Amino acid sequence: MLKNILIFIAGMVTMFILMVLFGIAVNSSSNNGYPGLTIFEEEGKCMGAKQIEIMQTIEPNMALAHAKTRPNAIYDENELLVLLLGDEKANFYDDKKINIPRGMCVKQIGRYQYEAKMGLKTVPAVTIK
Numbered sequence: 001m002l003k004n005i006l007i008f009i010a011g012m013v014t015m016f017i018l019m020v021l022f023g024i025a026v027n028s029s030s031n032n033g034y035p036g037l038t039i040f041e042e043e044g045k046c047m048g049a050k051q052i053e054i055m056q057t058i059e060p061n062m063a064l065a066h067a068k069t070r071p072n073a074i075y076d077e078n079e080l081l082v083l084l085l086g087d088e089k090a091n092f093y094d095d096k097k098i099n100i101p102r103g104m105c106v107k108q109i110g111r112y113q114y115e116a117k118m119g120l121k122t123v124p125a126v127t128i129k
Helices: 001-029
Strands: 038-039 051-059 062-068 078-083 097-098 104-117 119-128
Touching: 038 119, 051 078, 078 104
Parallel strands: 078 119
Antiparallel strands: 038 104, 051 062, 051 097, 062 078, 104 119
């Protein structure tokens, strides 16, 4: 009787561990290892931003930023909060301004959800291409 109970408990523990590992694998494959990040299968169109101003760096190559259509403007009615994704060589820092080079543009490649003081926020995930 005790042996059957131990086998049952061992089976339940094994099943729980496998479910957790499966959940982690599914979650990290859909968001590239960053909670809240979803990358689209196809990238979007150019957004028209001429400058990106980093607000908060999350990783050396990932930052919340303001995409602006009017560089260095105090007020830009088209300003949009975005998650900027760079390549592995990128080194973002807070308050950095990135002017979009001629022939390149800011493209939406996904979306990012994060918890803010006012609740859940969703912003476009973009890259410069």
